[in-house]
Amino acid sequence: MNQTIVIVGGGSAGWLTAAIIAAKHSAPVEGGPGTRVVLLESPDVANLGVGEGTWPTMRDTLRRIGISEVDFLRSCDASFKQGSEFVGWLRGQGESYYHPFSAPAGYPNINLAAHWQASATDSSFGDAVSPQGRVCDRGLAPKQPQSPEYAFSLNYGYHLNAGKFVELLQRHCVDKLGVDYQLGHVENIIAAENGDIEALRLASGETIGGDLFVDCTGFAAILIGKHYNIPFVSQQDFLFNDTALAVQAEYATEDAAIASHTKATARSAGWIWDIALPSRRGVGYVYSSAHTSTEKAEEELTAYIKADPNLADVQPSPRKIAFQPGHRQTFWHHNCVAVGVSAGFVEPLEASALILIEKSAEWISEQLPRDSAAMAVVAKRFNEITRQHWRAVIDFLKLHYVLSERTDTQYWRDHSDAASIPESLQESLSLWHTQVPWHFETNNRIELFSAVSLQYVLYGMEFVTDINDSRYRQWARDAKTASRLIHDTNVQAENFMATLPSNRDLLNRVHRK
């Protein structure tokens, strides 16, 4: 098919979208040269340059676009991420739980959550059903040195340097995937009679035409926002955080441990992320400006960094990023589709941004419309599914807050106010009091967060589901299998703890190779 796709924006959204589409469509086809992918980036507007945690989906994405894992790890100062640890979210007293990337033992055939509740064991839910929390506690890697690229003992995504990731994607897109990279600042949009975008006029006076325009211009949202005026739907009534202070913190010593999970520590008006790369850590406080001041937030962030003996004792000078939590009402309008921050952004509590970019780009690439009639249908479907994704993201993030028992600051008290809980989440919570989340949570075939993620957060936060219900009698018949799985999980944990290398050791090997 001969068509031109113009992606505007050279941040991670732009380059990931370009790579995913070009990897599938840019090869010449019979009777034509194949799809032309153009990526246009302003020389005057910097990328966001943050976004360092991914989901395991990134392994598939990298493999699909043809990047070797070793190249990726070396070029992007990347490390392995096995999930997130949430510290102080329930009571604010240093307690913690994991949301690991490996599913509970026996998944998807057996739902261990009900059995775990029925057996009233002393183990936390996470430890009963997965060895991964214990592996993370010890700073171990998710795989053996001899494991093939992208293969694992325990499921993983990555921590990466966002700037270096963009550079790698750009090199790969231009050198290997035939993406036409152009520098130019879009100043005007030339509209066709039917309301489509016909071409973009650059500051240089040049025009660039295309069939489909992907808006990856971040907060500027020049196509979907400025040109089409698609309303922005704020989510600040549910998710209060609207400011981030980000720091790149140096290790105290060269051999300091590299955690293989993201640590998210609850603070007085938000939470601090802590992401370990081979050469440094990315640490930042994302908070609600209505609940604290920049000075107070900076104090809390500095105290966190200073209290960690693995970090160099340097006064941090954070970069401040303000954002409005929310998303567009519509994401695909005429021949323009928004991907990345231009489509929406909320606090990075579960690293939902890059996964949403991957899923959106994959969907666009699979469904790439041939003509304007197909475009209208595809656009309608994309909008439906993307709205569902955003609903899922907002409910899932809010879930981390509403189960908290913290009342120590106004921020935590406001988060438990029923008026701040989306109706869809209230409905789910009312069900989960008597039903363990399982395969029928959504009717979506493309899910961002499965029932497993809901379980890890719900039961990590000590939520109780009353399982005295007829539907669990069926599962009681699996009691023997369930006990065996929980027992085997313990054995597996011991085995992993005895055999997996430390994350630092494995990464040192990768970088030496």
Ligand SMILES: Cc1cc2nc3c(=O)[nH]c(=O)nc-3n(C[C@H](O)[C@H](O)[C@H](O)COP(=O)(O)OP(=O)(O)OC[C@H]3O[C@@H](n4cnc5c(N)ncnc54)[C@H](O)[C@@H]3O)c2cc1C
């Ligand atoms: C504090 C913070 C922490 C985050 N942590 C995570 C995380 O751990 N995991 C995760 O998945 N996500 C995270 N994110 C989100 C992640 O950073 C973004 O999703 C990602 O960087 C994608 O950004 P983008 O490409 O949409 O926009 P940007 O990086 O802002 O890129 C915009 C591009 O548009 C171009 N542009 C703008 N205007 C024009 C114009 N007129 N003409 C031409 N080009 C133009 C710019 O030059 C630039 O290339 C985080 C975000 C923040 C703020």
